Amino acid sequence: MPTASSAHRSLLLCLCLCLCIALLSNSAAALPSPRDLRFSVEDIAAVEAALPRRSRASSSKTTFFEVDRPLRPPRGSSGPCSTLLLSHSFAFTLTKPPVTAAYSPPPCLVSGASSVSLAVLEWRAECRGAQYDRTFGVWLGGAEILRGSTAEPRPGGVAWSVSKDVTRYAALLAAGNATLAVYLGNLIDDTYNGVYHANLTLHLYFRPRGGAGARSSPPSAAADAVVPVSRSLPLNDGLWFVVQNATDVQSARVAVPPNAYRAVLEVYVSSHDADEFWYMNTPDQNGPFREVTVLLDGDVVGAVWPFPVIYTGGINPLIWRPITSIGSFNMPTYDIELTPFLGKLLDGEDHELGFAVTNAQRSWYVDANLHLWLDPKSSKTTGGLVAYDAPKLAGSIVSHSADGIDGEYEATASRNITATGWLSSSCGNVTTTFAQRLGFSNTNVVSGHGTAQAINQTTDALTTVTAGAASAQQQVHQSFPLYIFLGGDGSGTSSQRLMRRVEIGFDETRSRGGGAATSTLRNSQAAAAEVTLRDDAVVSASWRMHQTYAFGASDGGCYLRNVSSVGYDVLFDHHDASCAGTTSGR
């Protein structure tokens, strides 16, 4: 058992290193290491011991959850047809090969990918004891289909599950036999003894036969082929590439079938180690701006300005219990339209798709899937690039400080990418334009002689794809606000308080047909935690979370959720999928 004083020491260390950042100094020695934004097992044990007896729950399991809208099959669908793909206990798995299972399409999938109206991948897991949050990935035939962070367990155990819409991988699911691989790099020692037990299940729903739902594919129909851009088995890690620094480029060669008429690259990304909390990094740590650039034969053809996923152990792990941070159990992916470049890709040769991370420090896990639509009526399509403009990233960091400790710096960045190309198939000769307008700003304010730090960041990404007429335009506008406050008082006295606040949002508007069909999501969390220490011991800890999730679509789809927790208890949880104004409580 850790002693109170060892717990106190690490909390104090945490207070000091996090808050006494000599932000504007050039001394690398004064910089915090990323783990200082994490709590040790002793810290957590000391906090749990200070909770009211009722909340300690040492023998019963707690369920943690990520707020998301429920997945519902289109009306008239049959199913689900459910198949357990893998069941495994992840103990000492770090630097070991991924766990694999042979996959063959379930017998209910006989009539092929186009019969699938909804495919859901369900990850259900449990863990008991002490363990860090671990990043895991799931690959089918080398294509990543789910990435998440695990929940950090409690002594009495935790359980969580995530259901992801994997309909866009229908071609992979229906294709022949393949290897399913899961990498979850866990470590077991005397202190960190939590083993992750996980089940992975595929649920398939099917379109009604012959009915209205069986008519030709909807506009957003899944691709005909999904080509992985990742590392190949066998290996002792995930299949993701690991980008280590700002000049590192990781790549794979891909070949495109000769009759492709549309290509979309879906990028998976997560930040780790020195860049886990990249948005809090000082100028000495390459500043707070990061982007993943996608390179085709060395040219930047798209950029991902990632949502800052905070893993379940980040900032203060208590904040994410039981409502986890946005995207942590099911990380978002980002689409780059490559159709304007198809002319080049269709030359019958292999081409290099590479990934770099601007300003990177160790480590970024990046890989991608190339979704391809194939012309059913022709064995050959042709294309050509008409225009391509990708000026250099514009960005700056400005610092202001009177005393070298307290002060402020502001980082901004902006990038535009535009590409236009034609593609001739049996559907005619269509010109496609892909445009990205990306903006970023981050302010980092240190005050109180280095005892408080506040960062306020916004990422704004507007992506437009126009294929043919302006009425066929698709637009995705994402905005990711992030505010983090670290502070405290009483440093060096017998009575201290450590405070953390996080406000984070994932806002997205999608429109199709030049605005004829739209959907809007506003997903926001506001959370705070406070730990009180007296004479070197934790005397109390409290935390609260409020999340609102509002989704609405012009086709009538909607989902509202308004949920709040204090400590481990859910205070209220209102949800409404009818959006008729009635609210059902829990």
Ligand SMILES: *[C@@H]1O[C@H](CO)[C@@H](O)[C@H](O)[C@H]1NC(C)=O
């Ligand atoms: C996984 O499935 C097995 C068999 O159905 C079940 O006993 C076990 O509890 C499941 N584990 C989880 C984490 O759901």
Ligand SMILES: *[C@@H]1O[C@H](CO)[C@@H](O)[C@H](O)[C@H]1NC(C)=O
């Ligand atoms: C696919 O796997 C199944 C079960 O392992 C096996 O019976 C079948 O012969 C395989 N099919 C092919 C085409 O390899």
Ligand SMILES: *[C@@H]1O[C@H](CO)[C@@H](O)[C@H](O)[C@H]1NC(C)=O
């Ligand atoms: C960057 O990372 C690559 C790949 O690990 C390595 O070969 C290279 O030496 C690194 N460069 C610097 C400047 O550290």
Ligand SMILES: *[C@@H]1O[C@H](CO)[C@@H](O)[C@H](O)[C@H]1NC(C)=O
């Ligand atoms: C990107 O385009 C916008 C106008 O759409 C312009 O204001 C901005 O300066 C451009 N940024 C860069 C880096 O070219």
Ligand SMILES: *[C@@H]1O[C@H](CO)[C@@H](O)[C@H](O)[C@H]1NC(C)=O
């Ligand atoms: C398709 O249209 C573009 C521009 O309008 C033209 O340059 C190209 O030659 C056309 N391709 C074919 C195969 O007709």
Ligand SMILES: *[C@@H]1O[C@H](CO)[C@@H](O)[C@H](O)[C@H]1NC(C)=O
């Ligand atoms: C963060 O900055 C934005 C834009 O300047 C501002 O509207 C917002 O109030 C700030 N958030 C906080 C919590 O200070």
Ligand SMILES: *[C@@H]1O[C@H](CO)[C@@H](O)[C@H](O)[C@H]1NC(C)=O
């Ligand atoms: C969420 O529910 C609380 C408690 O019922 C209420 O006070 C608040 O206005 C609701 N917020 C939203 C955005 O609906």
